[in-house]
Amino acid sequence: MIRRTLKLAWFKRNRYALTVVAIALSVAFIVSTLLLTTSIADVGDPLRAAYTDVDVVITGTEVAGGDGPARAILTPVPSSIVDDLRASGFDAVGFSDPYAQILTATGQAGGQDQAAANIAEPWLADSPLNGFSVIDGRPPTNTDEAVLDATTAESAALDVGDAIQFVSDDGVQEATLVGIAEFGGASNDPYTSTLLLAPDHPVFGTAQGFDRVLVSEGSATPTIGAIGTLAPDTTVESGASWIAGEVDALNDFLGFFSTFLTVFAVVAVVVGMVIVTNTFTVSLSQRTQELALLRLVGTTRKQLLAQVVLEAILLGAVGTVLGIVLGLAGVSGLGWFLDVLGLVIERSNTISPTALGIGVAVGLGVTVFASVRPAWKATEVAPIEALRSADVEVGGDSARRRIMSLAVLVVGLVALGWGIAQSDILFTGVAIGAIFLSLYLGADQLVRLAARITRPVLGRAGPTGTIASRNLEKNAGRTAAAASALMIGISLIAFFTLMAATIGQFIAGDAGAALETDLVIQGIGSQPEPAIGDAALNRIAEIDGVDALVPLYQTSVSPVGDAEFERAGPGGGGGLGTTLTDIGALQTAYRFVVNAGTLASISGSTVIIDQATADGLGIGIGDSVEVTSLAGQVELQLGAIIETSLPGSPQPSIIGALDLRGQLGVDDPATAAYVVGPAAASTINAAIDLPTVEVVSRDDYIDGLSSNLDTILALVYALLAVAVIVALIGIANTVSLAISERVGEIAATRAAGASSRQIFWSLLAEFGLLAVVGILAGLAFAWVAAAAFFNTLSGGQIGTPTVDPITGLLIVAAGLAGAVAASWFPARSAATTDILDVLRAD
Amino acid sequence: MTVPEDHSTEPGASTDRSAVARLVHATKTFGTGDAAVTALNDATIDFLEGEFTAVMGPSGSGKSTLMYCQSGLDRLTSGHAYIGDVDVSTLTDQELSVLRRSTLGFIFQSFHLVPALSARENITLPVDLDSDAVVDDAFLAELASVLGIEHRLENLPSQLSGGQRQRVAVARAMIPRPDVIFADEPTGALDSKTSGELLSYLRTAVDDLGQTIVMVTHDAVAASHCDRVVYVQDGFLVDEARNPTVDDVLDKIRELS
Known part of the structure; x- marks a missing residue:
């Protein structure tokens, strides 16, 4: 039997090539992330x-x-x-x-x-x-x-x-x-x-x-x-x-990073599994006659099942070996990428056998798991099917899926409501998972819906358009898996883009718009932060064209007895960021929107707090709050509440006058300053004369605030690219399988006078539409997920997830271009296939 | 490519009629060197307007190759294949597509209907493919009525019996009023009663509409419905006869094999 299986698999090698690549990429992804995680150096030993x-x-x-x-x-x-x-x-x-x-x-x-x-x-x-x-x-x-x-x-x-x-x-x-x-x-x-x-x-x-x-x-x-x-x-x-x-x-930090990588590895495996399952389902259903023939000549159902599973093991083994080789190469690529991004992770060069073991288990396990159900269904074929003619339809059992999809959706929405109401991230997470599962189960319904909606438009393109639309609807049960795979990839990309764009907007947005300084002096990323130095500040103040110089002294304080208080929004960490400066001069560099109190009252221990922080602390004008500072416990009075605080990362929650420095134990020099006036950045830079401090324009400063996010986003994109490539392979696979299933029909249409161009566009329209369903579902899901997380985590403070339309269009265009590219070659080769090849095979 | 619309002449009296399709010194070779097989060897034949011709021969004789090359589905190694005055070997893929949808009709043994389209849509497919052409509804109704599928037009192929599917395929071949219909073993997948009905319909199309049909078959009964039978063996046109009976055909086949 092994010989026969090998022979059959070899015969179908072209059909399985893409599946092997998908398995290999999934395995490579999980192996390289696991290897990277296990290679993170143990800092305990040297300490x-x-x-x-x-x-x-x-x-x-x-x-x-x-x-x-x-x-x-x-x-x-x-x-x-x-x-x-x-x-x-x-x-x-x-x-x-x-x-x-x-x-x-x-x-x-x-x-x-x-x-x-x-x-x-x-x-x-x-x-x-x-x-x-x-x-x-x-x-x-x-x-x-x-x-x-x-x-x-x-x-x-x-x-x-x-x-x-x-x-x-x-x-x-x-x-x-x-x-x-x-x-x-x-x-x-x-x-x-x-x-x-x-x-x-x-x-x-x-x-x-x-x-x-x-x-x-x-x-x-x-x-x-x-x-x-x-x-x-x-x-x-x-x-x-x-x-x-x-x-x-x-x-803790590295653990977060490992979890982060593992999440992406799991995503790659899920996408890989969807694709492998889909490949097996389609390829087995179109082999109904072949399987029936084997049954006809006396193969038992068990033998047939064994043969199909053996085929899966074979594919899994080839894919896994390729994947491990790719994964070993991938880990150095990933490490290189981390270095380029400036994410400091100390690593050793050890190769963990556990990581390789998991790769093998996943590669083989996923493939076999994905093949068993389609194989079992396929072997139910009656021997008589071998004798039936070609136009036999394979019916889909979609009613059960539809009910399950709806049930899961209801569960998800209820959990989502509860999660947002209770600010419970666990419930929100489960809800998002459930909504995703519901979309996955209901993907065929979405595809059918899209086919129905677009039929009038496609129908106008003649019978080839009608054929595209009908085929999409008829085969939705099988091809929807490809849309799901694309949906996963697109939704992840869109989700992280939305998160980053919205958080970036939160950090730099309103506060950034209110910043009216001309230049910003800041340390070049290091910790502790490089100082500008009092001597340099004095020199800058003397420069012609410097109308106002606003040095910023930074520290943190924690509200006493409110240890659980965490600053709303991103930036994390404990404590309240505190900036001490010349309040009068600051008003020339930053346009305050005062909601309550007055800026004139700010001096000594009377401070400015932004609205969100004041709400979080539950204090108003005239109230006081006791905080722990570098100098011990200090009582601060609230003199003014402003709409948004100064832009910065982390964003300061408290702004105080210079004479508060002594009370809060701040003896470090200023680490940043605003410069208002027409003076040139280069002149100021020359006055500072330190390679660790830079002078940037206001716009560059605002852009730079979200640069950490951009770094993380770049890493996320790199990781997701693999998942998206696996998804596109799924599309290519689905297209070629669907097409090979339809050669007879295509030949008949060609014989009836359809040109190869008409056939090509018909196929491209069908699978382009499939991709559009995946992309739109992915975008919608990503938006819902991002909105849910924001509402749960920040009680709505961060606002509605938004992304600039150009980025949004780029994601759609990239997804569509990928899908069209993936369908292009199979569609082309089907459209130009010699009609006779099919007719002779009768 | 135009052929005079003259249906007045009696079937069988063919010598004064024009050839709708023509092979001239047609040779088709598959493979090269020792593996080369000549499926069609210097064949020259005319298929005349309004004539129902059967192409017969044992398996592998080259009868299907003859049909494929004549219809432009396959290219000759040497010689010429004409549809009307047009040498199909000079046409591009696009021109061949237009030729197939407007001038030729095809019927296959295994029907080859488009599963996603209803019977009606399958029938009108060749006309619909041409954005300038309009379906002749009266003609469609007449075809459906004569073929007995007028109540099944909205059904999908999977909801039709084999005989009904083949009648849809016949209607699809007829709808553009093609100059010639090529039928490749059209009765091969049908029972004797259904195939008898199909053949009498094809006969009617020739008699009443002056339709030209070239049918590849190895069924002597099918051949007996034709005006003319052409015998192919080992790629050569070996014989032909007019108004054959079943016995004539069976004798000839026995002789050839």
Whole structure:
């Protein structure tokens, strides 16, 4: 039987080629995403290795939570605690992680990727608390010497002995690179670019306190309780517990990323399964006579089923092997793409056997699973079918599907109502899933509807148009699967485009429109954010053509007793973004829409809050709110409520006067500024003279606000492209199968005098219409899903999902072009087939 | 391509009538080298206006090839195939399509109706395909009535019996009032009663409407309905006879095989 199956499969190799490609792409997708996920480096190992001797860690109170590589904002630990600990016989070192951006030989910001933290740390000679060890050269011994971690040195192309430059909050500094270090056996501290300087270097001198204090056993035995009494109002925990917390924070972020990739892998598998099922259903139903013939000559039903399933296994195996090869190539492509996008994910080069195993299981499993039902139905064929003539119709059982589709739709709508009313994302998610399932089950109804609606138009094109419309309606049960596959691809693309466009509009939209500054000075993406520096600000203020200079000082605060309060909208994280500035000058750069109160009242602890945040906190004019700041708990009064806050990412919720800086413990320099006036950007840039700060026009600044979204969107598009290609293969497959099923009919129409052009357009119209159904259903579904998510998550604040018409049209055009391209060649070859080939086969 | 609309002459008296279709030194070879098979070998024949001709021969004799080449469905290796005065080998695919929809009609053994179209739409297909042509409703009604399918016109092919399907196919071939109808084993899939009815209808079309029909068959009874029978063997035209009886045909076939 195996030989016969092989022979039959080989005979049908052209028909199955596209199916194999679809399986291969699905497998490749899941293998490459799984490989990427499993290759994400474990950041715990270097941290544990570097800090084996750290017994206790003291940190401040959290003001705002961190997000992945972005660190939490903590109140500083007073520097006096370090002295007290040392006096008690402990070995203790405080770290303040001041900003230090290494420059390349050409004076550009260099080192590791921009998204990594760029900091300076003191070199702790002969201390068990030093996580670094020099692997080349020697440690720094005085303030004009420096050591870099190996990754940073390599990516900035710097060697031991080089004269180097770096930017700190005090401007550009110079040093000699005397050594290269590694961290806990890894070539860098995870997600951090570290410049190691002598402990008495001035960059460490300005801190009023420390981000964290590491404590090790000195002459005293450290216990958390004993240290807790020495360091009141701080968090004291064991070294192991602190490391676990750091690792968790990073893994949370990476876990989100893995989930994100896995979702797309599952999408690819679902699309692949739809297509494989469809291929088997169509190809088996058109082989009714062949199967009946096998039954006629005595093949048992079981044998026939085994043969068909064996065929599926064969296809699955070929597709899987191809897919794994493609997947291995794909993972490097995906990694390259992440690097290009600037998404910093530290990766190892290991290949996980589990990932490959899952790929094999999915490839074979999906194919066999997809083939069993059509195979079982196909083997129900009566032997007599072999003797019947060709015009026999294959009826579809659509009534049950229709009822199921409607039932699932009702369930989905009820769940959706509940999810939005209760702001329950789980219900909304289930609802969206149900609506999708309902669309999938009811796709044939949509196709029939489209056929009926367009019949008058197509009918005007003559009998070929009528044939196209009738065939579409008649075969809807079978061809709808291709529309579903396209629907999945299009709806995902449209969904993410809508999400990104709407969130982008939310971030930059109304607030952006109200920004009337001419220029914006900002740090070039790094963390902590690069400072502009007071000296530079003074120089800018002197420049002719600078009518107003508005420096922005940024921090975060958390409302006390309202820990659950999360800022409405995207941007995430805990705490309220807070911008402190010259309120008078700001009014020349930003057109405030004041809903309540007055801007004149803003000074000291009286602040401006935007309407959404005030509603969220439940406060009005004259009310006060207690917040945790870098300087501890502070009471703020509400002086004015404005419609929308300043544009920015994350968007500030609170705007205060400059004299609030002291109360909130803000001693970092300004990290951004608005410049109003006709002065040229280049003149201001020259006055700042820092490679880490840039001057951009207002429009470029607004565009840049959504650049993170654009990055994510680019990644999503790249991932979805695979799903869409698989969907288009499905269309091509459906078209060629449907056409090969209809050769007799096409030959008859040709014999009756239809030209090959008429046949070609008839087929293209039929499958183009099928694609249009998939595209429109996908767009509608995406809009509903995006609207549902927004309403659930933001209580309607983000508003109706919108996308500019050009992008919308591009998605439709791209989907249609893909579908036409996929139908073009099968339709062409069918239209030009020699009529005699068919007639002779009688 | 025009042929005089002259239906007055008696069937059988063919010598003074013009040829509607004509093969001149027609040769068709399949394959090359040792595998080459000559399906049609230097055949020259006229199919005259208003004549019902049967093309007979054993399986593989080349009778179908003769019909396909004559109708322009297949191309000759050498020689000429004329429909009226037009050499079909000079026509483009588009011109051949127009020729098929306006000048020729086809009937096949397995009907080859379009499953998505109703009987009426199948019948009018050749006219509908031509955006300038209009269906002659009176003629359609007459055809349907004569063929006994006037009550089945709105049915899909799948709702018709084999005999009804073939009568729809006949009506489809007749509707453009073609110069010549090519029928390829039209009774092959029908029982004897149904095929008898179909043949008498074709006979009527020739007698009453002056329709020219070329029918490939291996059924002696079918051939006996014809004015003329042409015998093909191994690609050669070996013999022909006028007004054949069933016995004449059977004898000839026995002789040939």
